[in-house]
Amino acid sequence: MTDYFDTYVVVAALIVIGGAIVAGALVANRLLRPHRPTDEKLTTYECGVDPVGQGWAQSYVRYYVFAYLYVVFAVDAVFLFPWATIFAAPGYGMTTLAEMFIFLGFLATGLLYAGKKGVLSWV
The missing domain is CATH 1.20.5 (Single alpha-helices involved in coiled-coils or other helix-helix interfaces)
Structure with missing residues (x-):
């Protein structure tokens, strides 16, 4: 002990x-x-230009949504790589294939939802 x-x-x-x-x-x-x-x-440094006005400025939430979507869809590589390495192992083929298609279905559903909400438009 x-x-x-x-x-x-x-x-x-x-x-x-x-x-x-x-x-x-x-x-x-x-x-x-x-x-x-x-x-x-x-004083506040703004790229060599003297600061004008208040130090508070609005930023669009849309940029955070772009960053969030990037993280969500980039993290799927973390799940796809192990799947690709174990796919050829005996006894795991069909199970991992089914699980990965379910996972990709969830990702596709999220991407379609974001597209329908207009999040993916750059205008």
């Missing part, structure tokens, strides 16, 4: 040592960096 808890002691020690290294690096950075704030350094 002691061997079982010894592994947790090693993990806890590594976490403590890692935390100490990160904390030490942050403290060293705080002590060694120059600190000379000026008004020019504290």
Whole structure:
């Protein structure tokens, strides 16, 4: 039973040592960096142009939807690769084929739904 808890002691020690290294690096950075704030350094930087107006601006939710759809449909490669590697293994052929077609059906349904809602139009 002691061997079982010894592994947790090693993990806890590594976490403590890692935390100490990160904390030490942050403290060293705080002590060694120059600190000379000026008004020019504290202004908002916008590609070399002086900032005009308020710092708040609206952004379209549509861009987040594009990013979300990209992530959803790019992650399917994580599932397609193992399927392709195990497909030729004996005893897994028809089962994995059926499961993958169900998975691709869900993805196609999501893509059709997004297209019907007009999410995929770039206008």
